[in-house]
Amino acid sequence: MHTNQQVLLRTEKGSITLQLFxxxxxxxxxxxxxxxxxxxFNNLxxxxxxPNFVAQGGDKRGDxxxxxxxxxxxxxxxxxxxxGYVGMASAGKDTESNQWFITxxxxxxxxGRYTIFAKVIDGMDVVHRLEVGDKIVDVEVLGLLPTVTSATK
Known part of the structure; x- marks a missing residue:
């Protein structure tokens, strides 16, 4: 897996770009x-x-x-x-699966209680506008970005 990977989260309110950890x-x-x-995650x-805490998604049931x-x-x-940090929702240690949240x-x-796996690098204004019931239109893994190494500097 490439270490410089991003995800584009398209919502009804706009797009959010995540840098994966x-x-x-x-x-x-x-x-x-x-x-x-x-x-x-599409159409969830x-x-x-x-407010002032989290926006949570990734639940097929919606509840x-x-x-x-x-x-x-x-x-x-x-x-x-x-x-703008993204964590895995859980019901306790080692119970994560598909729900996640953005702070x-x-x-x-x-x-130390919830796995942090990404952060918002663009679209934090969209995160702050999200409301319960806003749709995640789709989520896309973006192309791999070149990693700067001493050979390419």
């Missing part, structure tokens, strides 16, 4: 990318939006209780939830 949460990123390639809705028939392991890197503001009480 391949090295910090490889299993969570691989799971998210695989679900994205399958079109899993943000089922939970708590916050929809999960897949598998769970992935939690991956706790030494990262912190700042504005509206720093949320230190989530640090």
């Amino acid at each position: 391949v090295e910090d949460a490889p299993g969570s990123v691989a799971n998210f990318v695989e679900l994205t390639k399958q079109g899993f 809705y943000f089922h939970r939006v708590v 916050g209780w929809g999960s897949s028939d598998y769970s992935i392991r939690s991956e706790f890197a030494p990262l912190h939830y700042y504005e 509206h503001s720093p949320t230190p009480h989530l640090d």
